[in-house]
Amino acid sequence: MRRTLTLLSLLAIFIGITIWMTSIGPIGERAWPRTVPPGRVLAEISTHMQLVVIAELVAIGIGLPIGFLLTRKRIPVLTRLLEGVVNTGQTLPTLCFIFLFSAILGIGREAVIVALAAYTLLPIVRNTYAGIKAVDPAIRDAARGMGMSYWQIVGKIEVPLAVPVIMAGIRTSTVLNVGTAAVAGLIGVGGLGAIIAEGIAIGGIIEIVLQGAAPTAALAVTLDAVLGAIERAVTPRGIKGSEASAVA
């Protein structure tokens, strides 16, 4: 209840600010040269969403199978390597990813999407792996004992138990990426970052900055809530509040 209330009021604030800035324009007596028209805001929201969502889908599409395959064979070296790579990868600033891929692939959406996907891939692989590995061997044994086939165990036991952990990873990375994707605006790829950048470039026009920043925040909050709801929906009732948060 309290959660929903907070969420709704946050959304109301952010969306309200966006609409206010966009429709009414400059605050106070200081008449700034311009604000960004509504159509532009919507277009940038759409671009921004595309960057985040496509990157996330790519990362999931590649990360899930890799994470799953890693659990099939016990290769301790590989798991330790994975931990190391994930930790190092998370330590590196996302910005570096975006700039390096832009240098390699040329400035454009592709580069940004690849950078975001690459950055997101690692935690998704790790969470998939950890989620499945965390399934108690006794449960697996019990399933085998009652005559489940290999793929039945995967489909009915391992995946359902791992899904909450995986979802938690997806949620965190998506919300983070909403913020990170704003950098794309700086290098001319578009997205809400472009509006913010414009506001700053003109000399700190808070209206324009807010026109970009408020919808970014609204986007992050919304995605967090939606993915959170999905996360809760896919969490089997029996393990709510325990394992899902423990490994994430």
Add this chain to the structure above:
Amino acid sequence: MIKLDNVSKVYAGGTEAVKEVTLEIPKGELCILVGPSGCGKTTTLRMINRLISLSSGKIFLNERDINQMDPNELRRGIGYAIQEIGLFPHMTVEYNVAAVPRLLGWPREKWRSRVNELLELVGLTPPEEFGKRYPSELSGGQRQRVGVARCLGADPPVLLMDEPFGAIDPITRERLQDEFLRIQEEIQKTIVFVTHDLQEGLKLGDRIALMRDGYLIQEGKPAELLAKPKDDFVRNFVGTDRTLKALTLVRLREVLDDSPPTIEPEVTVSQALQKMEDQNVRFLPVVNGDGTFAGWVNRGGLRNLDGDKQVGEVLVRARKVGRRDMPVNEALSLMLESAIGNLAVVDRHDKFVGVLTFRRLYDIVQEHYLEEE
């Protein structure tokens, strides 16, 4: 020394944890607070060092109302040990033990030597080595010892101990209890000791206060509690084996027959038989010339033997003998194990000092340790 006068505690939630408890603990005595879980022992204890405030009533320490004293000053003068020990994990054993002395501003050399002294006392030797360790580098029993050493830190005249041996395996617990008794004999503190284990209470306490539902039900010497339970609750709490428990409180030296008839190993079998006939006994302890115990002879066994043999050649050696300071329950156990049913008792130098027979044990229990029906 410590006086609780009509003390009650009502917690914020409305729980009446302690109800009108009046209790006096004389200087140098160890008073056990015992009772089922949740009966208010911890609450009572923590009111004494003002970790919990009183709802009504008064507590006096050396005739001074503790509510008139500065709480931190008060606490620095009272040692406090708890079941969870609560050692400071970021400090070495040395600094843990020195915590209160350092709070009191003792100079370094003084607390250093005090720490060494205390670690010796609780058996963590060499103190130089244990002092440098961290709590995480100790076993459970060793931590418990550090806890005890710490509460003795500034040599407070009063100790409050809340199930200090609670979280320890039974064997280690027993050893710690024994050592604690030895330490108490040496330091003679006034101690309030909480436990839910009656056996522990009986073993350690000079007095026992039994609580239930916040009320102090009965208070007195351990033997009194066992001999004269005030009501069914107390009778139940001490258990139907209370007479056996009472035996744990009695030492062999208090009940043995210290002038039984004896014979020497050089005496002949027929002379021995004669003596048994005269004394009307079935057994005789054989005592060497130097006063040490040699073994037993019994009438049935001697009757079929050559009357000219010496007793020393035919006596039955006893596998177990009692020691003067042994609790009588242990003596009883030895008697039940032996074939003879009598127990010879020796002193520290293995000199024979007397015997205990079933008959005598029965008479004593009947006379002193049973309530009047």
Add this chain to the structure above:
Amino acid sequence: MRVDDRLADLYSVDVLQDIWAWANNNWDTIGALTLQHLRIILVANGAGVVVGVLLGIFISGRGRERLADLILYLTGMLITIPSLAMYGILMAILGAMGLSRIGFVPAVVALALYGLLPIVRNTYTAIVEVSPAIIDAGRGMGMSERQLLTKIKLPLAVPVIMAGVRQAVVMNVGIAAIAAWIGAGGLGQLMFRGIQEPGRMGSILVVVGSISVAVLALASDFVLGALEYLATPRGLRGGARSS
């Protein structure tokens, strides 16, 4: 420049040689920019630590649970604001206050704000989660609330606070790069200059800048990790935090 041109360009061996050559000729520039970068982070996180730890201690006090909830929530919000937006808003606010709206000041303020959450949260959690038995033992031996804080709670919290500082600094290494965009200098300058410059020179600048930032992030992670370890008393290492 078209995508495949760039690709071809970057994968040819001589571009790597060029990058190396450029770096070799410009160590002093890279060094100066790194120092600039570090200066922003040091000032920001220095302030962040002081404010964050004090705030963390304050909200861990008795009867301040609701305030703690609120503060943690707010600092949590701060961290989700995209850094660009944060810079923009700060420019406006600082401008209205008559302070410098570009460069060092807004960068430092933004980074300090970002660093707040891990530091406040870790300080708070570490203090609140000190085992009740330890607090009880301390209070029972007559420590005052102040002594409990300085002798027990804070020393126990130091490693956790250090972990928060480490998190804050590593995160800020990346965010500080963006600050180049508002004229705060630092290694981000290489990246932004490079991305605007066409051709091989641009690529070189971007690669050198990005790698320097990445190395700086890894290095600060390592150094602060080592500090964290050193700040942990032997008795707390290896997971034993109770009794």
